[in-house]
């Protein structure tokens with residue numbers, strides 16, 4: 001293989017490439033971001049890697065979730081705090097229900113670039129570049145707004161820093177202290193069909209904590225309970241390259257724009273620019289795979305991205321759709337096993353289950369989402385493998401974007417609070433219900449494997 005450098009990707013074909021009006025301006029922005037401090041540290045990246053290695057061995061479960069795309073406008077206190085809350089509450093449900101430690105990873109602080117199926121969009125006879133996320137261009141349908149603007153990379157870096165700064169402050173000062181579970185905004189619980197189940201879980205967590213503290217003789221708040229890690233799709237390579245650093249006393253290069261970047265399905269060509277970039281960074285990384293991934297392609301991806309078979313290095317996020325996973329997944333499990341790499345398997349039950357309603361809204365059915373997760377657990381168990389995580393698009397708000405769930409959101413209800421500009425997300429209640437479902441399933445799978 002040829003020599004790697006943070007810019008060696010430029011010699012390869014890049015899918016989803018952004019064409020800027022002025023390349024010199026791109027270079028100036030990339031140089032400016034390269035001088036700014038990193039958003040995360042290599043020690044944190046190393047911690048996450050160990051936790052993911054544990055997940056691959058079945059000692060933890062990965063919960064990765066957040067918006068399809070963050071927007072610069074929604075970089076506000078309530079949106080960030082609510083996303084943190086729902087992820088934390090889901091993780092507590094998993095810890096309590098499945099009796100397994102959880103790795104918490106947000107799709108946040110950098111999830112600003114989106115792959116698109118078309119390069120151009122036509123409205124009333126006018127054709128303009130598609131909107132590719134706030135990191136690249138703006139939504140408004142005008143030539144100025146849709147022309148890619150390199151300055152937005154700088155704005156994105158700053159927004160990511162602001163988001164992460166707030167998350168770190170909340171996490172370090174007790175906002176996410178499980179003791180305070182009962183004080184969190186549980187407004188929604190009042191009239192939720194799942195209220196009783198959730199209260200029961202909250203009570204049990206409180207009791208277990210009190211028990212542990214008595215046993216260990218520590219006071220509330222003395223233990224550092226919660227780690228949160230960040231992730232985003234490493235789509236826009238100039239931005240990723242700008243934050244690719246060497247660190248004193250450590251070997252190799254790190255992408256310090258987030259802990260856990262992933263390769264999207266549309267950019268996972270083994271010969272493409274994205275794989276070239278990702279093979280050279282030392283972070284734990286993930287790659288999305290699906291119906292278009294053949295066993296041969298998967299083998300090449302694993303051999304290129306994890307040639308040393310390092311624990312925690314590579315996560316495979318499969319996203320087939322509820323109707324396709326049963327046929328699609330087993331050959332890929334076999335192909336991965338043949339490489340000997342200790343990969344972590346994670347199920348994204350969102351992206352293979354997107355459909356469009358008659359009125360043209362993108363939605364997902366809650367029953368199909370749960371069905372894909374349910375099948376994923378069983379298919380891994382039946383094929384001598386293990387599902388070690390889930391990857392979910394969700395929000396902490398009470399939106400109506402996915403149909404179904406305990407409150408039975410119908411297609412007619414979708415327009416009540418449909419806020420996503422891109423993919424439909426689970427709302428607060430649906431996300432929590434998903435966590436309860438997964439916890440229940442993990443208990444069953446765990447019992448079955450004990451009996452074997």
Ligand code: PEP
Pocket residue numbers: 068115233263264265266288319351423
């Ligand atoms: C996404 O995660 O928002 C996405 C575009 O997923 P995929 O690459 O799996 O289609």
Ligand code: CO
Pocket residue numbers: 068069351393422423
């Ligand atoms: Co999405």
